[in-house]
Amino acid sequence: MTDEQAQPADEAGLFIYGIVPSDVEPTPDAEGVGNPPGEVTVIRHGDVAALVSDVGLEEPMGRPADLTAYQTLLDGTAAVAPVLPVRFGTVVTGPDAVQDLLKAHHDQFATALDEFEDRLQYTVHGRFDEEEMIGDFLAENRSAAALADQVRGRPETESREQRIRLGEMISQGVELRREAENRALIDALTPYAVAQVPRPPSSELDAMNVAFLVATDDEEEFVRVLEEFAEQRRDLIRMRLLGPLAPYDFVSAHQLVE
Structure with a gap:
């Protein structure tokens, strides 16, 4: 050089x-x-x-x-x-x-x-309580519950295939429940938000992860409805609200100039 x-x-x-x-x-x-x-x-x-x-x-x-x-x-x-x-x-x-x-x-x-x-971002993140989620899933899925009974108390080496299959079934169940909870959250909060952006899950037990763009005039009602939504699920999902934030998920100066 x-x-x-x-x-x-x-x-x-x-x-x-x-x-x-x-x-x-x-x-x-x-x-x-x-x-x-x-x-x-x-x-x-x-x-x-x-x-x-x-x-x-x-x-x-x-x-x-x-x-x-x-x-x-x-x-x-x-x-x-x-x-x-x-x-x-x-x-x-x-x-x-x-x-x-x-x-x-x-x-x-x-x-x-x-x-x-006069618009701010709020991000809503929720995580399933693992024990509650699995309990609900097994109560609703007879095949998975039967498989859980088969592996309960057996050494892992003797029940490896069944445990793998059960894990796959639980994982699929969590994914389907996550999709449903995200839809429910968006449906509940869309009337009080200008826009929303679903975000990828940050862990296998994520229940929801959505960014909302909220007008300042609607902040109080947005938070009130979210609190009601969270209360209905408090045993199954631990929810938290991040914000108000800059609108990271909705705009970037780099996006504007590309």
């Missing part, structure tokens, strides 16, 4: 968090990624702007503290203004590159920001 090709280890770039309206100002205590955390600033063009902070081009990203800083900044911003999250880890060489991005896609960004005004 020649001297011209060599890149100084301490060369800095700009980490982009999200696109916001041009009148947004980061709070004085806002902290960015990096060690030590970078100061969050704004680069503006017309009606839109980008939240950025300095970061070393050679500095590794992806520490838990970095992801926390990224989410904290975007979620805090979403509470007071629309924001289009930029994919975590997006780093450019400097202010000119950010200006070029804002200039080239100004109208797309401005339109999207208008669409997300």
